[in-house]
Amino acid sequence: MFNDEYFMKLALQEAQIAFAREEVPVGCVVVANGRIIAKSHNLTQTLNDVTAHAEMQAITAAADFIGGKYLQNCTMYVTLEPCVMCAGALSWSQISKVVIGARDEQRGFLNKNLTLHPKTEITTGVLAEECSALVKSFFQSRR
Amino acid sequence: MFNDEYFMKLALQEAQIAFAREEVPVGCVVVANGRIIAKSHNLTQTLNDVTAHAEMQAITAAADFIGGKYLQNCTMYVTLEPCVMCAGALSWSQISKVVIGARDEQRGFLNKNLTLHPKTEITTGVLAEECSALVKSFFQSRR
Numbered sequence: 597m598f599n600d601e602y603f604m605k606l607a608l609q610e611a612q613i614a615f616a617r618e619e620v621p622v623g624c625v626v627v628a629n630g631r632i633i634a635k636s637h638n639l640t641q642t643l644n645d646v647t648a649h650a651e652m653q654a655i656t657a658a659a660d661f662i663g664g665k666y667l668q669n670c671t672m673y674v675t676l677e678p679c680v681m682c683a684g685a686l687s688w689s690q691i692s693k694v695v696i697g698a699r700d701e702q703r704g705f706l707n708k709n710l711t712l713h714p715k716t717e718i719t720t721g722v723l724a725e726e727c728s729a730l731v732k733s734f735f736q737s738r739r
Numbered sequence: 740m741f742n743d744e745y746f747m748k749l750a751l752q753e754a755q756i757a758f759a760r761e762e763v764p765v766g767c768v769v770v771a772n773g774r775i776i777a778k779s780h781n782l783t784q785t786l787n788d789v790t791a792h793a794e795m796q797a798i799t800a801a802a803d804f805i806g807g808k809y810l811q812n813c814t815m816y817v818t819l820e821p822c823v824m825c826a827g828a829l830s831w832s833q834i835s836k837v838v839i840g841a842r843d844e845q846r847g848f849l850n851k852n853l854t855l856h857p858k859t860e861i862t863t864g865v866l867a868e869e870c871s872a873l874v875k876s877f878f879q880s881r882r
Contacts, residue, residue, distance in 0.1 A: 640808060641808075644802050644803065644806065644807060644808045645798075645799050645802050645803070645808055646798065646802070646808050646809075646828060646831035646832050647790075647795055647798055647799055647828050647831075652790055655788075655789065655790055656788050656790055659787050659788050659789070660787065660788070663787065664787060665783060665784075665787045665788055665789050666789075679827055679831075680823060680824075680826065680827035680830065680853060681823075681824050681825075681826075681827025681828045681830075681831065682824075682827070683823065683824075683827070684822055684823035684824025684825070684826070684827055685789060685790050685824045687823065687824070688789035688790075688822075688824065689789050708852075708853065709851075709852060710823060710851065710853075
């Protein structure tokens with residue numbers, strides 16, 4: 597029951613909160629030992645802060661919960677492929693696993709020849725259609 | 740008098756504060772219209788947070804000062820070449836200019852085929868020796 601889709605659905609719920617706040621709808625949760633230790637959604641507009649991506653907030657919150665800056669036994673579920681900034685932060689965090697919903701061919705890090713920490717496992721395509729549809733719907737509603 | 744070296748010296752003072760706190764000594768200031776609107780130093784150890792690089796804090800603080808998330812009329816002076824995470828954040832910020840002290844061949848973004856915003860001007864090598872010496876001295880003291 598507590599599989600990748602289960603946690604990605606929770607990340608999608610976070611993305612939907614962002615959507616309702618007129619933020620680019622990206623959400624994420626961080627899981628350690630089967631427990632959610634952080635959840636967040638994009639808040640760049642609300643906070644007037646380009647660094648307030650869902651992943652950045654979740655990394656800070658998870659480290660705060662753990663009481664240490666490395667996320668070595670953690671998995672992040674994020675609805676959209678992280679950007680260069682967030683990939684850099686994930687790399688510093690030494691996180692164990694990153695599970696990605698939809699790809700972001702333009703802004704995502706996977707096409708940019710960047711790598712995360714050597715110990716970090718990456719999975720893509722979990723609930724990709726739902727995650728992608730939410731972002732597309734957001735940008736269509738803004739036109 | 741208020742030239743690049745003047746502001747880099749102030750960034751170096753920030754880096755020295757980091758050094759005294761046993762943080763990797765990187766400092767930065769953000770200048771708009773000749774005024775310093777943000778200054779910061781690396782706080783990753785103190786805050787237990789890999790995202791607490793000097794540049795990240797300065798971007799957030801400068802945007803807060805301006806009341807908008809884009810730093811289009813701002814120059815950042817930073818003692819060490821930004822990493823991938825900070826380069827990604829600077830890119831989102833659309834900052835006008837980044838002035839770099841010492842290069843960071845291993846962790847810096849310049850060797851990684853990443854670009855900042857097309858409108859962002861980049862200058863390197865301002866007080867490079869002083870900036871580099873401080874970082875080297877820090878790592879030598881930790882061995």
